[in-house]
Amino acid sequence: MIWQLDFIILTLVIISGIAAISIKDLLGAAVLFGAYSFMMCLLWSIMGAVDVAFTEASVGAGVSTVLFVAAVFRTTRRSRD
Amino acid sequence: MSDHFPALIIVVPLLSAFFIAAAGWIRRTLCFPIALFAMTVSLYSAIALLCEVVTEGRVIYHLGGWSPPWGIAYDIDYLNGIVLVVVAAVAFINLFATRSSVALEFPRKLGPFYALYVLFVTGLLGIVVTGDAFNLYVLLEIAALTGYALLGMGEGRAPLASLNYIFMGTIGASFYLLGIGYLYLATGSLNMADIATLLPEIYHSKVVLLAFIICMTGLFIKMALFPLHFWLPDAYAYSPSASISLIAPLTTKVMVYVMIRIALTVFTPRFSFASPTVSASFVWLAAIAIVMASIMALSQKSVKKMLAYIIIAEVGYMVGGLWLGNRNGITGAILHIINDAAMTLCVFLAAGNILFKLKQDSFDHLQGLFRKMPFSMAALVIGALSIIGVPPTCGFFSKWYLLLGGIDAGQYGFVAALIFSSLVNVVLFFRIFEIGFFESAQEHHPTGRAPIEEAPLEMLVPLMVVAALLIVLGFYTGDIVNNLIRFALPAGIA
Amino acid sequence: MNKTIGLITVVLCGVMLLIGTADFPDWGDPQSPASRHVSPYYIEKSIPETSVPNIVTAVLADYRGYDTMFETTVIFTAGIACFFLLRVRRKEPEIRYYRHIPTGITLRIEQGAKLPEDSKVFERIDTLYAPHDLIIKTTARLIIPFILIFALYVIAHGHHSPGGGFQGGVILGAAIILFAISYDLRSANRKLSERAAALLSTIGVFIYAGTGALCLLLASNFLDYSALASILGVDPVTARSHGILIVEIGVGTTVMAVMVWIYYNLSSRGRQDEGL
Amino acid sequence: MDDILSILISKYNYWGYIILMMVGLYAMIIKKNLVKKIIGMSIMQTAIIFFYVSIGVKKNATIPIITHGHNGAADIVRASDYINPLPHVLMLTAIVVAVATLGVALALAIKIYRHYDTLEEDEIHDFLKNQAE
Numbered sequence: 001m002i003w004q005l006d007f008i009i010l011t012l013v014i015i016s017g018i019a020a021i022s023i024k025d026l027l028g029a030a031v032l033f034g035a036y037s038f039m040m041c042l043l044w045s046i047m048g049a050v051d052v053a054f055t056e057a058s059v060g061a062g063v064s065t066v067l068f069v070a071a072v073f074r075t076t077r078r079s080r081d
Numbered sequence: 082m083s084d085h086f087p088a089l090i091i092v093v094p095l096l097s098a099f100f101i102a103a104a105g106w107i108r109r110t111l112c113f114p115i116a117l118f119a120m121t122v123s124l125y126s127a128i129a130l131l132c133e134v135v136t137e138g139r140v141i142y143h144l145g146g147w148s149p150p151w152g153i154a155y156d157i158d159y160l161n162g163i164v165l166v167v168v169a170a171v172a173f174i175n176l177f178a179t180r181s182s183v184a185l186e187f188p189r190k191l192g193p194f195y196a197l198y199v200l201f202v203t204g205l206l207g208i209v210v211t212g213d214a215f216n217l218y219v220l221l222e223i224a225a226l227t228g229y230a231l232l233g234m235g236e237g238r239a240p241l242a243s244l245n246y247i248f249m250g251t252i253g254a255s256f257y258l259l260g261i262g263y264l265y266l267a268t269g270s271l272n273m274a275d276i277a278t279l280l281p282e283i284y285h286s287k288v289v290l291l292a293f294i295i296c297m298t299g300l301f302i303k304m305a306l307f308p309l310h311f312w313l314p315d316a317y318a319y320s321p322s323a324s325i326s327l328i329a330p331l332t333t334k335v336m337v338y339v340m341i342r343i344a345l346t347v348f349t350p351r352f353s354f355a356s357p358t359v360s361a362s363f364v365w366l367a368a369i370a371i372v373m374a375s376i377m378a379l380s381q382k383s384v385k386k387m388l389a390y391i392i393i394a395e396v397g398y399m400v401g402g403l404w405l406g407n408r409n410g411i412t413g414a415i416l417h418i419i420n421d422a423a424m425t426l427c428v429f430l431a432a433g434n435i436l437f438k439l440k441q442d443s444f445d446h447l448q449g450l451f452r453k454m455p456f457s458m459a460a461l462v463i464g465a466l467s468i469i470g471v472p473p474t475c476g477f478f479s480k481w482y483l484l485l486g487g488i489d490a491g492q493y494g495f496v497a498a499l500i501f502s503s504l505v506n507v508v509l510f511f512r513i514f515e516i517g518f519f520e521s522a523q524e525h526h527p528t529g530r531a532p533i534e535e536a537p538l539e540m541l542v543p544l545m546v547v548a549a550l551l552i553v554l555g556f557y558t559g560d561i562v563n564n565l566i567r568f569a570l571p572a573g574i575a
Numbered sequence: 576m577n578k579t580i581g582l583i584t585v586v587l588c589g590v591m592l593l594i595g596t597a598d599f600p601d602w603g604d605p606q607s608p609a610s611r612h613v614s615p616y617y618i619e620k621s622i623p624e625t626s627v628p629n630i631v632t633a634v635l636a637d638y639r640g641y642d643t644m645f646e647t648t649v650i651f652t653a654g655i656a657c658f659f660l661l662r663v664r665r666k667e668p669e670i671r672y673y674r675h676i677p678t679g680i681t682l683r684i685e686q687g688a689k690l691p692e693d694s695k696v697f698e699r700i701d702t703l704y705a706p707h708d709l710i711i712k713t714t715a716r717l718i719i720p721f722i723l724i725f726a727l728y729v730i731a732h733g734h735h736s737p738g739g740g741f742q743g744g745v746i747l748g749a750a751i752i753l754f755a756i757s758y759d760l761r762s763a764n765r766k767l768s769e770r771a772a773a774l775l776s777t778i779g780v781f782i783y784a785g786t787g788a789l790c791l792l793l794a795s796n797f798l799d800y801s802a803l804a805s806i807l808g809v810d811p812v813t814a815r816s817h818g819i820l821i822v823e824i825g826v827g828t829t830v831m832a833v834m835v836w837i838y839y840n841l842s843s844r845g846r847q848d849e850g851l
Numbered sequence: 852m853d854d855i856l857s858i859l860i861s862k863y864n865y866w867g868y869i870i871l872m873m874v875g876l877y878a879m880i881i882k883k884n885l886v887k888k889i890i891g892m893s894i895m896q897t898a899i900i901f902f903y904v905s906i907g908v909k910k911n912a913t914i915p916i917i918t919h920g921h922n923g924a925a926d927i928v929r930a931s932d933y934i935n936p937l938p939h940v941l942m943l944t945a946i947v948v949a950v951a952t953l954g955v956a957l958a959l960a961i962k963i964y965r966h967y968d969t970l971e972e973d974e975i976h977d978f979l980k981n982q983a984e
Binding site: 215219222226229230233237238240241243244247248251252255258259262265266271 | 876879885888892895896899902903906937938941944945948951952955956959960962963966967972975979
């Protein structure tokens with residue numbers, strides 16, 4: 001495992017996490033949350049946690065995002081913060 | 082089969098929950114009998130288990146045949162045994178008492194309701210019975226998830242209150258999980274008994290201290306200790322009355338049990354009570370919680386919301402009792418788990434009966450209720466006397482032990498808070514009685530429909546049983562303390 | 576005001592946690608307590624005791640199988656909770672329209688009248704009717720079989736490679752959700768109705784707990800799969816391996832059904848008529 | 852310089868988890884939008900999972916799948932060759948719990964929207980205040 005690579009991905013994770021909670025459009029937030037989960041899954045597979053990474057890829061980046069999109073679609077995209 | 086009581090107590094309700102969920106789609110009338118069967122079996126096994134603990138000592142059950150620390154084990158001593166019986170008994174009695182209101186409130190969703198009911202009880206029983214710190218987290222989440230769903234089904238503000246409960250509950254559970262992670266990092270084990278043997282070598286480590294603080298913070302959020310309580314009143318006040326009389330008596334009490342378990346079994350008294358300043362600050366926190374919750378209860382205008390603040394004050398009693406760190410204090414805390422579960426059940430069932438007939442519970446509508454619903458109101462009086470702490474009822478005795486513990490430890494602030502809250506409770510309940518007894522009765526239902534009468538018999542009988550239980554528990558306090566709670570205390574407590 | 580208090584709480588939490596890291600063992604240290612005490616046992620004994628090379632699967636479904644049973648129950652609970660909270664039943668509208676696809680004739684069906692058979696010749700049309708996009712529909716039809724096969728592979732091959740019941744179940748569920756998105760909720764409901772999803776979720780978790788209870792009936796401890804040896808006709812170690820496979824199938828079924836069930840309820844606000 | 856770098860390498864993952872945890876808590880406490888709060892909740896749960904996975908890492912070790920299968924059972928499996936599998940197992944469970952909580956939270960959010968027609972917490976409070984008057 002290469003710590004430089006690990007470090008870069010960790011930075012990306014933090015950036016997409018902060019972006020997900022600060023963007024005004026909720027659909028965008030849902031998609032950014034998907035990106036966050038996917039980066040996280042990469043990070044974990046670098047750390048050797050293949051099963052956890054696999055689960056996060058299918059749950060966090062997959063189904064969670066779909067559920068978020070479904071909920072946003074059924075409510076509203078508008079957000080004031 | 083008798084060797085497998087520890088497994089039966091969980092497995093039977095769990096399997097029944099699946100049958101109920103399936104029956105909800107096939108034949109709805111089957112749901113209640115299956116739930117009844119599950120609760121009966123778990124109550125029976127809980128009592129049998131407590132008897133086994135009394136006769137043979139600690140019971141350890143290896144799940145999957147793997148011995149701890151590699152596998153998960155149940156570890157039942159006096160402390161779990163007592164709480165198990167309390168949880169199973171409350172769930173059993175409440176199942177009868179709420180049958181009519183469930184049929185009224187969720188006519189089309191009986192299957193999911195009873196499945197969630199049984200799963201909630203399974204989760205709590207699992208929390209109490211397990212000897213594995215991580216397993217406790219998973220069961221905590223089952224109890225919490227079912228709780229969110231049961232509370233969120235109410236009218237109006239309930240979903241928002243329940244969503245706030247989700248946020249706070251998740252923060253609490255996540256903090257607990259993080260604390261367990263710190264313990265795992267420091268010791269490499271997840272089994273409570275194993276952690277307890279490994280910890281003494283590393284008591285000085287910051288990781289252990291932090292694990293302790295994080296775990297306790299998480300549990301304080303979960304049990305709604307005063308500054309972290311704000312999710313509870315709304316969540317409880319707007320919930321359907323069929324679910325609240327199950328959740329209110331059990332959730333906070335089981336969380337207090339978890340706190341006692343973590344503080345006494347995992348960290349051992351040597352660590353938990355090592356620094357008098359830490360213990361004293363927790364006791365002060367509890368004292369402030371009691372006083373503030375009592376004051377806030379005074380300003381409420383509906384029965385359920387007032388009771389919710391009383392629950393927060395009661396949590397303060399138990400937290401304070403534990404952190405007094407002496408024999409009387411901890412005895413009082415454990416005894417209060419039993420008594421408080423019983424009296425909370427009693428008052429919430431009474432409030433449920435009032436709501437069932439009146440459809441609302443604000444103080445303005447209680448006039449003349451003593452004449453209209455004499456039995457429900459009588460039960461409310463007994464419950465209230467117990468919460469206030471009037472002698473033959475059980476509430477007096479646990480309060481007595483707590484007071485003794487406070488005096489032993491020299492924590493007069495806590496003693497004063499206890500007395501203050503008793504006085505406030507007198508005011509709170511006598512206000513209700515005054516409205517109900519002296520103010521002129523309205524001849525008709527507030528909305529002008531059928532006149533109010535006593536709740537149906539199947540709701541009254543369980544309520545009467547609970548009210549009688551409050552007095553019986555009071556008479557047998559000596560036996561409970563001497564034969565059960567005395568052995569639940571760990572060695573090395575003054 | 577609230578914002579400041581919140582910010583102070585958050586920063587305090589962060590600082591507290593940061594101080595704690597000072598006493599952490601170095602990252603990746605093989606001699607840290609976490610790697611020395613319990614976990615070596617799993618690594619060294621999982622093949623001799625369960626004959627499962629993927630240690631995570633062995634620990635997940637056997638050594639700590641009780642946790643996993645409740646993990647499945649959590650998912651099941653979430654499914655029931657979403658249904659309990661959201662589901663509303665609406666009466667069918669008085670007048671419904673069906674189109675006979677070969678001829679293009681539209682039929683008007685009034686309350687109480689006999690419905691056309693639920694066949695491929697008729698198509699329901701109403702205000703909720705969403706025309707499908709040909710490209711998306713065809714692509715989904717091409718992809719879904721492969722996703723399903725991959726999901727089954729993930730469940731079945733969990734012993735030897737990353738994966739297992741949970742991941743496979745999620746992928747299975749995702750395939751059905753993809754179908755529901757690319758067609759519409761009504762078509763998906765015809766393939767896997769809500770009732771079927773609910774019953775499947777129950778069955779899956781029942782397979783898990785029932786396997787455990789079966790061990791109990793065979794006079795072993797709960798979830799002790801080696802007791803299944805007498806039924807399966809193999810030695811206890813292989814029986815553990817088979818037991819893991821059985822419970823993984825149960826987990827997969829529940830997870831698949833619940834994911835679809837939650838999606839149905841969330842995407843239609845509990846009405847089960849119109850999806851995304 | 853080397854010292855600082857080695858401290859950085861040995862601890863930065865733990866700092867990363869603390870930052871993510873703070874981001875999640877911040878969103879849950881301060882944001883007013885309910886979906887934002889739910890996202891914050893998920894971020895916080897992922898941060899804890901990240902912490903657990905970091906505990907399990909072992910230098911010079913491979914993923915916890917034993918490579919030589921059934922026939923090589925005679926080979927000795929050394930614990931130091933494989934990454935600690937226990938945190939992974941725990942975190943699989945935690946991920947499942949997270950997605951279950953997410954589902955219930957979103958269901959409640961939709962129920963709230965059905966009732967109040969908004970997802971902003973302060974707007975809901977205004978609505979309730981107006982209703983009470």
